[in-house]
Each structure stands twice: as C-alpha cells, then as structure tokens.
Amino acid sequence: MxxxxxxxxxxxxxxxxxxxxxxxxxxxxxxxxxxxxxxxxxxxxxxxxxxxxxxxxxxxxxxxxxxxxxxxxxxxxxxxxxxxxxxxxxxxxxxxxxxxxxxxxxxxxxxxxxxxxxxxxxxxxxxxxxxxxxxxxxxxxxxxxxxxxxxxxxxxxxxxxxxxxxxxxxxxxxxxxxxxxxxxxxxxxxxxPTPDDRLAAAERRAAELAVRNRLARELHDSVGHALSAVTLQAGAARRVLDSDPDFVRDALTAIEETTRRTVGELDTVLGMLRRDDHDGAGAPPAPSGPGLDALDGLLAHCGLPVAHTADGDPRTVPAAVSREAYRIVQEGLSNALRHGGRGEPVRLRITVRAGELETVLDSPLSGRPPVVRPGGGRGLRGITERAVLLGGRAEAGEHEGRWRLTARLPFPTPAQEQR
Structure with a gap:
C-alpha cells in the first residue's frame, strides 16, 4: 500500500x-x-x-x-x-x-x-x-x-x-x-532550466569564480610575500643576533614595515569581501590596493637587494594597470626570496611606452632544486591571470643564467580614450 x-x-x-x-x-x-x-x-x-x-x-x-x-x-x-x-x-x-x-x-x-x-x-x-x-x-x-x-x-x-x-x-x-x-x-x-537559464547560471558561476580567484590572488601575493620576507629576515636576524646588532636592528625595522604595510593590504582585501549594502548584492568588489607609487616602500623592505630602473612616467599608467603591475612585482620578489640565489641583487626594470607597461624582473638562480610546497605553485599562474585579464601576457623562465619574469600590460592612451 x-x-x-x-x-x-x-x-x-x-x-x-x-x-x-x-x-x-x-x-x-x-x-x-x-x-x-x-x-x-x-x-x-x-x-x-x-x-x-x-x-x-x-x-x-x-x-x-x-x-x-x-x-x-x-x-x-x-x-x-x-x-x-x-x-x-x-x-x-x-x-x-x-x-x-x-x-x-x-x-x-x-x-x-x-x-x-x-x-x-x-x-x-x-x-x-x-x-x-x-x-x-x-x-x-x-x-x-x-x-x-x-x-x-x-x-x-x-x-x-x-x-x-x-x-x-x-x-x-x-x-x-x-x-x-x-x-x-x-x-x-x-x-x-531552459538553455537560457543554464547559460545565465553559467555566467553567474563564472562571475563568482572570477571574484573568488581575484581575492585568492590578492591574498596570495600580499600576505604570501609578507610572510616570506618576514620569515627570511627573522631567520637571518636570529643567526647574527649576537655578532651584528646593527643588522638585527635593520631586519626588525624591515619586519615592522612589512607587517604594517601588509595589514593595510589585508584590510583592503577584507573590505572587498565585506561589501557595503549600497554596493549591490552580487556586485563585484571595487578594485583597490597599492600601485606603482608604493613600489619604493616594497623594494626597501622586501628582504633582498634590488637594482631598480624606470623608463617613462608611471603616473600616466591607469590605476588598474598600476595595481596589477605592483602585484606582479610583489609576487616576483616573493619567488626570488624563496627560490633565488643570494650572490647578486635582483634587477627590476619598469618601462612605460605608449599604450604598454613592461615589467622585467631578473633574479639570480640558487643552483638548488626548487622546494616543492604542498599547495604551492600558484604564484606564476596568478601573474599570468593578472596579465591576461588586462589583455597582456606574462612569461617566466631561465634566461642567460638567471631567472627572468616578464609581463607586458597594455593600456589605452589618452588619444585612444577620446575616440
């Protein structure tokens, strides 16, 4: 029954x-x-x-x-x-x-x-x-x-x-x-669901996934870089704690500056997660974060000697491109901290041309096999994603005995924006 x-x-x-x-x-x-x-x-x-x-x-x-x-x-x-x-x-x-x-x-x-x-x-x-x-x-x-x-x-x-x-x-x-x-x-x-319903649902999932991937990139590049820099500087300071107090003092200052800067960046990412109601439900978080104007502070306390050269005026670069370029440099320095050698300084060249920002970062090779971390390996993929989202490209690999990271990010010129 x-x-x-x-x-x-x-x-x-x-x-x-x-x-x-x-x-x-x-x-x-x-x-x-x-x-x-x-x-x-x-x-x-x-x-x-x-x-x-x-x-x-x-x-x-x-x-x-x-x-x-x-x-x-x-x-x-x-x-x-x-x-x-x-x-x-x-x-x-x-x-x-x-x-x-x-x-x-x-x-x-x-x-x-x-x-x-x-x-x-x-x-x-x-x-x-x-x-x-x-x-x-x-x-x-x-x-x-x-x-x-x-x-x-x-x-x-x-x-x-x-x-x-x-x-x-x-x-x-x-x-x-x-x-x-x-x-x-x-x-x-x-x-x-009709085919149109399935297409709309797929678009919503893609938009949600893009937001999640973006937040993951922001956390990986900002917090990951800070933790790598703090770990290496703290380890170096511990080894020379008794013999070189001046170095220890500089390392602690760099740790303080790095953590202060990272706390601000973390607040920015958390603000993207906790959007205000007036932003609209389901709306993507508004882009924010440091740009190329904050690059000097990053290079001064990154834990590595960096030889920086610039060609062109970074102030002509749009804010979105400037932010992505900053994150790309930050992730490149994190990789140099984790895997690079310590014999020579890292060379960073930023070139601003008409409609394109090129970033080239050279770091010495350590000669040791790379350390494979569980769940690692997302940094270079994040760099590629940042470049592709702006219509550019990024590539990394060994070049003339060093490790080279190159990213080219296009942006519209004022003449193109007026058309």
Missing part, C-alpha cells in the same frame, strides 16, 4: 488537491459563460455544463500562467510536494524568456487540470464509497429514506457492498498516485 498511501503519495495527493483549489476561480468563470447560453434552471447540476465549464477554465488558466512569477510559485510547490529526485533540478527565479513562460504555463495547466479531476473524484467518490460500505447496516433500519431499491435488496449484494466501496477507495488512491507520478515526471521537463 506504500505506493498508494505512503508519505510521497499523500504529498502528491495534497499537491493535486491544491491544483483543484487553484482551478476553482477559472471554473466558476466558465460556469458564468455556460449560463449565458444555457436555458436550464440548474446550471451547476448538469454534468455537461460542468465539463463545458472545465473546458473553458483550462485555457484561462494557461493564459494567466504566462506571467514570469508563475514559475517560482509552481517550482516551490513542486519541490515541497512532488517528491522529485535530487538529480532532476528545477529552475530558479521568474520565467524571463518566451520558452520558459510557455513551459511554466503548460505545467500550471496540467497541474490544475489533473488537480480538478482528482479533487472532484475525492469530494464525490469518498462519501459515495463510505455509503456503499455501510449499505448492510443502513438497510437494517425501517426508515423509507434508507431502504434500498428492490433490485438491490438481496443478501449477496449487501455482502459484496463493503468490498465494492473499498475497491472504489483503492481505485481513487490509484488514480491520485498515477496523476501525482505524472506530474512528478513532467516537472523537470516543464519547470526545469
């Missing part, structure tokens, strides 16, 4: 009863139309009139279900009561396209149509079946109202009456279960 009266079957039956209730306003309007051209006094008592009103009601229900908000209401009811399998997702949000509206209208019409039939059967057949089950007890009385017709006043008919009533109830439960299963089977087709 579980398929007919189990929890899922009862929920689907309730879903059909709700569909019948939703059909009633349309059915009553249909009865008004029928009464305009029928001459019978009792319009509601005629089965033909009822079927005609039912036929009028379904097109009206289909038209009203074309509104976009009809789909989320239908989806909510179907998810709660239809017992859908988890691998058959339904669409979220209003129906924006014509295809989605037509599908949701077809679902609503099917729901209220089957619901009207099952609701009518439930309201009429249940009392009738109960009366049939009680026939042997009702005929035992002498009331003329309860007396059966002579054709049915037989012992074997009365003995079979309870079984006939139970069969009617079982048939009703079977019809409700079949109608509920039909709705559950059609729900993913008519209420499932």
């Amino acid at each position: 579980t398929p007919l009266l189990g929890r899922r079957a009862r929920q689907r039956w309730l879903h059909l009863i709700i569909g019948g209730a939703l059909l009633m306003p349309y059915f009553l309007v249909g009865m008004v139309f029928v009464g305009l051209y029928r001459s019978e006094g009792d319009v509601f008592g005629s089965p033909v009139n009822q079927l005609t009103a039912f036929a009028y009601a379904l097109p009206m229900a289909a038209v009203t279900a074309l509104v976009p908000l009809a789909r989320p209401l239908s989806v909510s009811a179907a998810r709660a009561l239809c017992g859908l399998p988890p691998d058959r997702p339904l669409a979220d949000g209003p129906a924006r396209t014509r295809q989605a509206r037509v599908r949701s209208s077809a679902w609503f019409t099917l729901h209220v149509g089957l619901g009207g039939v099952i609701s009518g059967m439930t309201l009429s057949l249940v009392p009738f079946a109960v009366a049939v089950i009680g026939l042997p007890f009702l005929t035992a009385r002498d009331s003329p109202v309860l007396r059966l017709p002579a054709a049915l006043d037989r012992t074997w008919v009365l003995a079979l009456a309870p079984f006939a009533g139970l069969a009617m109830l079982v048939a009703l439960a079977g019809c409700a279960a079949a109608a509920g299963a039909l709705l559950a089977n059609r729900a993913p087709v008519l209420l499932g």
Whole structure:
C-alpha cells in the first residue's frame, strides 16, 4: 500500500488537491459563460455544463500562467510536494524568456487540470464509497429514506457492498498516485532550466569564480610575500643576533614595515569581501590596493637587494594597470626570496611606452632544486591571470643564467580614450 498511501503519495495527493483549489476561480468563470447560453434552471447540476465549464477554465488558466512569477510559485510547490529526485533540478527565479513562460504555463495547466479531476473524484467518490460500505447496516433500519431499491435488496449484494466501496477507495488512491507520478515526471521537463537559464547560471558561476580567484590572488601575493620576507629576515636576524646588532636592528625595522604595510593590504582585501549594502548584492568588489607609487616602500623592505630602473612616467599608467603591475612585482620578489640565489641583487626594470607597461624582473638562480610546497605553485599562474585579464601576457623562465619574469600590460592612451 506504500505506493498508494505512503508519505510521497499523500504529498502528491495534497499537491493535486491544491491544483483543484487553484482551478476553482477559472471554473466558476466558465460556469458564468455556460449560463449565458444555457436555458436550464440548474446550471451547476448538469454534468455537461460542468465539463463545458472545465473546458473553458483550462485555457484561462494557461493564459494567466504566462506571467514570469508563475514559475517560482509552481517550482516551490513542486519541490515541497512532488517528491522529485535530487538529480532532476528545477529552475530558479521568474520565467524571463518566451520558452520558459510557455513551459511554466503548460505545467500550471496540467497541474490544475489533473488537480480538478482528482479533487472532484475525492469530494464525490469518498462519501459515495463510505455509503456503499455501510449499505448492510443502513438497510437494517425501517426508515423509507434508507431502504434500498428492490433490485438491490438481496443478501449477496449487501455482502459484496463493503468490498465494492473499498475497491472504489483503492481505485481513487490509484488514480491520485498515477496523476501525482505524472506530474512528478513532467516537472523537470516543464519547470526545469531552459538553455537560457543554464547559460545565465553559467555566467553567474563564472562571475563568482572570477571574484573568488581575484581575492585568492590578492591574498596570495600580499600576505604570501609578507610572510616570506618576514620569515627570511627573522631567520637571518636570529643567526647574527649576537655578532651584528646593527643588522638585527635593520631586519626588525624591515619586519615592522612589512607587517604594517601588509595589514593595510589585508584590510583592503577584507573590505572587498565585506561589501557595503549600497554596493549591490552580487556586485563585484571595487578594485583597490597599492600601485606603482608604493613600489619604493616594497623594494626597501622586501628582504633582498634590488637594482631598480624606470623608463617613462608611471603616473600616466591607469590605476588598474598600476595595481596589477605592483602585484606582479610583489609576487616576483616573493619567488626570488624563496627560490633565488643570494650572490647578486635582483634587477627590476619598469618601462612605460605608449599604450604598454613592461615589467622585467631578473633574479639570480640558487643552483638548488626548487622546494616543492604542498599547495604551492600558484604564484606564476596568478601573474599570468593578472596579465591576461588586462589583455597582456606574462612569461617566466631561465634566461642567460638567471631567472627572468616578464609581463607586458597594455593600456589605452589618452588619444585612444577620446575616440
């Protein structure tokens, strides 16, 4: 009896009863139309009139279900009561396209149509079946109202009456279960995501993933660089703590400056995560962070000797390109701290041309095999992503016995912006 009266079957039956209730306003309007051209006094008592009103009601229900908000209401009811399998997702949000509206209208019409039939059967057949089950007890009385017709006043008919009533109830439960299963089977087709819905969902996921990747790059480049610099400087200071107090003093100053700068950058990243309400829900965080104007402070306390040369005016570089260039230099210095040699200074050259910013960072090779860290290796990929997002390119590898990182970031010139 579980398929007919189990929890899922009862929920689907309730879903059909709700569909019948939703059909009633349309059915009553249909009865008004029928009464305009029928001459019978009792319009509601005629089965033909009822079927005609039912036929009028379904097109009206289909038209009203074309509104976009009809789909989320239908989806909510179907998810709660239809017992859908988890691998058959339904669409979220209003129906924006014509295809989605037509599908949701077809679902609503099917729901209220089957619901009207099952609701009518439930309201009429249940009392009738109960009366049939009680026939042997009702005929035992002498009331003329309860007396059966002579054709049915037989012992074997009365003995079979309870079984006939139970069969009617079982048939009703079977019809409700079949109608509920039909709705559950059609729900993913008519209420499932359309190709446009899938495309919109993919775009939303891509935007969310881009924001997450950007935040990961910011944390990796700022906090990762600071931790590498602080670790190396603290280790060097510990080794010469007793023999070179001046070096220890300089190392502690560099650690202090690095941590202070990184705390500010971390606050910026956390501010991107905790956007104010007026920024808009789901809006990407506003870009922020240090640019090339903060490069001197980074080079002074990075833990490495750096020979820096500049060609061109960095102030002509747009803020977004300046920020990405700063992060690229920061990650390049972090790699030099972790993997580079200590015999020669790092060489950094920044060139600003018409419409392009080129950053070249050369660091000595250590001669040791690179240390593989669990979960590491994201720095160079982050540099490439930063360059590609701006329409540029980045490459890194051994060059003339040193490790070279080159990034070229294009930007529009004032003449191009005016076009």
